[in-house]
Amino acid sequence: MLEVRGLRKEFGGLLAVKDLDLCLDEGEILGLIGPNGAGKTTVFNLISGFLRPNAGEIGFKGDSLLSLESHQICLKGITRTFQIAQPFQDLTVLENVLVGAFSQEKKFRLAREKAVKVLQFVGLSEFQDQEAGRIPIASQKRLELAKALATKPQLLLLDEVMAGLTLTEISEVLSIIKKIRESGITLLIIEHVMHAIMSVSDRIIVLHHGEKIAEGSPQRVAKDKKVMDAYLGEDFMLE
Amino acid sequence: MNGNVAAKISGNRFWSIKFIGPTLVLIFLICLPLFAGTYTLHLMILIFLYAYLGQSWNILGGYAGQLSLGHGTFFGLGAYTSTLLFIHLGLTPWLGILVGAILAALCGILISFMSFHFGLKSHFFALATIAFAEIFRLFANTIQWVGGAQGLLLPLKGNAPGVFQFIEKDPYYYIALAMMILSTVIVYFLQRSRYGYYFIAIRENEEAAKALGINTLRCKILATAISAFLTAMGGTFFAQYVLYIDPSGSFGVLVSVEIVLRTIVGGTGTIFGPILGSFALSPLSELIQSVVGVGRSGVYMMVYGAILMTVCLVMPNGIFPYLKRFFK
Numbered sequence: 001m002l003e004v005r006g007l008r009k010e011f012g013g014l015l016a017v018k019d020l021d022l023c024l025d026e027g028e029i030l031g032l033i034g035p036n037g038a039g040k041t042t043v044f045n046l047i048s049g050f051l052r053p054n055a056g057e058i059g060f061k062g063d064s065l066l067s068l069e070s071h072q073i074c075l076k077g078i079t080r081t082f083q084i085a086q087p088f089q090d091l092t093v094l095e096n097v098l099v100g101a102f103s104q105e106k107k108f109r110l111a112r113e114k115a116v117k118v119l120q121f122v123g124l125s126e127f128q129d130q131e132a133g134r135i136p137i138a139s140q141k142r143l144e145l146a147k148a149l150a151t152k153p154q155l156l157l158l159d160e161v162m163a164g165l166t167l168t169e170i171s172e173v174l175s176i177i178k179k180i181r182e183s184g185i186t187l188l189i190i191e192h193v194m195h196a197i198m199s200v201s202d203r204i205i206v207l208h209h210g211e212k213i214a215e216g217s218p219q220r221v222a223k224d225k226k227v228m229d230a231y232l233g234e235d236f237m238l239e
Numbered sequence: 240m241n242g243n244v245a246a247k248i249s250g251n252r253f254w255s256i257k258f259i260g261p262t263l264v265l266i267f268l269i270c271l272p273l274f275a276g277t278y279t280l281h282l283m284i285l286i287f288l289y290a291y292l293g294q295s296w297n298i299l300g301g302y303a304g305q306l307s308l309g310h311g312t313f314f315g316l317g318a319y320t321s322t323l324l325f326i327h328l329g330l331t332p333w334l335g336i337l338v339g340a341i342l343a344a345l346c347g348i349l350i351s352f353m354s355f356h357f358g359l360k361s362h363f364f365a366l367a368t369i370a371f372a373e374i375f376r377l378f379a380n381t382i383q384w385v386g387g388a389q390g391l392l393l394p395l396k397g398n399a400p401g402v403f404q405f406i407e408k409d410p411y412y413y414i415a416l417a418m419m420i421l422s423t424v425i426v427y428f429l430q431r432s433r434y435g436y437y438f439i440a441i442r443e444n445e446e447a448a449k450a451l452g453i454n455t456l457r458c459k460i461l462a463t464a465i466s467a468f469l470t471a472m473g474g475t476f477f478a479q480y481v482l483y484i485d486p487s488g489s490f491g492v493l494v495s496v497e498i499v500l501r502t503i504v505g506g507t508g509t510i511f512g513p514i515l516g517s518f519a520l521s522p523l524s525e526l527i528q529s530v531v532g533v534g535r536s537g538v539y540m541m542v543y544g545a546i547l548m549t550v551c552l553v554m555p556n557g558i559f560p561y562l563k564r565f566f567k
Contacts, residue, residue: 074452088443099440103452
């Protein structure tokens with residue numbers, strides 16, 4: 001579904017992403033992990049059109065994404081969330097999701113119905129009419145997810161949706177992710193919460209200094225020496 | 240207010256202060272010419288006109304969040320286009336008003352495309368709009384064919400409704416009132432339309448908006464075009480009311496600033512902001528002039544400015560949001 005070949009991104013002298021190859025099949029959950037600064041969010045930005053690569057190819061279902069703008073990529077079927085929640089502060093939670101729903105449904109009433117359903121799906125219905133800027137941070141992250149889901153993506157890029165959440169909240173989000181997969185959406189997830197991403201991903205890719213240093217099933221990657229070195233001894237073995 | 244918006248979303252009409260209040264005021268305004276004097280009517284006409292202009296600006300500046308300080312461009316284009324067509328071709332301003340509006344919309348599309356395609360944001364876009372307003376002002380000032388610095392006097396036709404001229408103030412009053420209501424109705428429907436939400440999303444967080452599939456460039460151009468179209472119509476009205484236009488009064492920075500000021504004071508991005516701001520500032524402006532005298536225009540500006548600064552400090556979001564919180 002998604003094919004990335006030889007992806008390369010430089011910022012002045014800094015090489016953020018180097019010769020990255022990445023393949024994602026429909027229905028998969030691919031986890032993207034790596035130490036801070038490994039280039040993971042940069043990869044998201046490149047795929048979703050917020051940054052242009054210096055070299056490489058990004059193909060989605062056979063079509064190249066390189067000539068497309070970020071909003072066009074969303075309309076093609078790839079939606080990303082942001083690491084730091086970006087709600088539309090002056091709008092209510094429902095209206096935030098409504099904005100996403102409008103990309104698929106032009107009529108107000110129908111779009112609103114879709115938005116309500118999405119809020120139920122992620123469990124934010126209680127906040128429906130509250131100003132988005134005023135709900136708790138954990139809920140704002142959930143709202144990020146809801147906005148993205150409202151655009152009916154085929155491929156969803158989740159950027160650290162679980163950062164800063166309690167264990168209960170993490171397991172809630174995990175079950176939502178599983179529901180998302182069951183509804184037929186492919187997922188590419190960046191995450192630092194190791195036990196979570198290891199438990200939900202089909203495959204893991206590890207980035208370090210912009211390069212792929214390991215790829216495979218969570219079990220295999222967890223035992224990879226290069227990966228352990230990259231995290232400088234950080235213990236993240238599968239529980 | 241969340242309850243209000245939620246009710247609008249669910250399609251329920253409910254009668255409350257929010258609907259009864261403005262309705263009563265509207266009835267009062269409709270009846271006003273029956274007992275008010277000429278000067279009061281003149282004041283009200285200016286209030287309505289500036290509320291209308293502020294509302295037109297609000298679409299781009301308040302809802303889409305793109306600060307334009309050069310709306311004089313569109314105001315002047317409207318005024319000059321309809322006036323020149325009237326003087327040279329005898330075209331009735333009732334049609335000239337549309338020509339001017341279309342021209343202004345095209346100009347708005349050009350300005351906004353050039354600015355936003357190259358990613359100009361906030362302050363820089365504001366500078367670009369100021370630049371364009373100045374360019375037009377200099378053009379109008381220099382080219383004799385459009386009147387030069389002396390401006391243009393409209394041929395007096397007496398009471399001639401067919402060419403948008405009236406002897407009495409009453410017709411102007413009702414037209415201005417209608418324009419103010421029309422612009423507010425447009426904003427009302429915009430607020431709950433798909434594009435309205437897109438504009439607000441762009442204002443709140445443009446990157447997030449793009450990530451949800453919104454073509455932000457197209458939206459910003461659309462907002463500019465609509466805003467320009469409406470503003471230009473206000474310019475034509477002004478020309479037909481005062482029957483004299485000149486470059487500084489039409490294209491100058493002062494016009495642009497006066498439009499923006501009323502909306503900011505009243506509350507940008509709110510439906511009643513421009514109206515409240517106009518009702519607050521226009522009489523204030525007149526009051527200062529009568530006390531201090533416009534002759535010493537420096538003093539007038541200082542007092543005006545001081546009052547504005549106070550308002551900004553006490554009610555930073557404008558009058559309307561302040562009142563909303565007060566009544567919550």
